[in-house]
Amino acid sequence: MEPPPPSSHLPDMTRIALPLAAFMAAAALANAQPAQNVQGQVPEEIGSWRLSCLADRMTDRADCLLRHREPVEPAQSATGSSLVLEVQDRGGHLVPVVAARDLSLESAGRGLLAMTGTAQLRFPPNRHFELPCTLEGRSLVCAPRPEDAARAAAELPTAPTALVRMIGLGAGSDRADPAELRLTQTQEALTRFRSRVPEGSTPPPSSGLTLPDITNRLQRLFGN
Secondary structure, three states, X not given: OOOOOOOOOOOOHHHHHHHHHHHHHHHHHHHOOOOOOOEEOOOEEEOOEEEEEEEOOOOOOEEEEEEEEEEEEOOOOXXXXXXXXXXXXXXXXXXXXXXXXXXXXXXXXXXXXXXXXXXXXXXXXXXXXXXXXXXXXXXXXXXOOHHHHHHHHHHOOOOXXXXXXXXXXXXXXXXXXXXXXXXXXXXXXXXXHHHHOXXXXXXXXXXXXOHHHHHHHHHHHHOO
């Protein structure tokens, strides 16, 4: 005897969680703090990298971005944000991340990717990394797991090429081939970045909600 079908009034968690992920991503963007009034410097071109810094005239603190000059995925609209390979200080390691900065409320696809997506990153011939994605403020950020940070930081400076592929709802393409980025003068770019962002000066990233977080909250809400 087959078990009876589930009651029709019970929510389908998958159908609920995915639309809710996009809604919560939009809400996070709407509630994020606006950028502070800062003074920018002319970006430095260092091989395949671009280093740009913003100096806060009130605190004298400089926020710097070291980004690859070519996008992993271009913006999906004229007002959208490109996915770009970046370098960030995570726990004292300068690690590669994939990020889309300053998302707008129109960036629903990027917001959904933040809840369901993963970036795959490889420095051939080494094995690839999985970079889980999340929202940090108004930005989508896919960063190495803590246990992979040291290896990612060690492989980055001498890698001639990076292969990047986005996986998940909201990715701009489902192509099999990853984006291939040529890396040049990376060690010099890292040295200049570190001279402006001393170790320990970067606050830990804000933790974002992932799809499992949303699903668990929904399960508690409905008593399942």
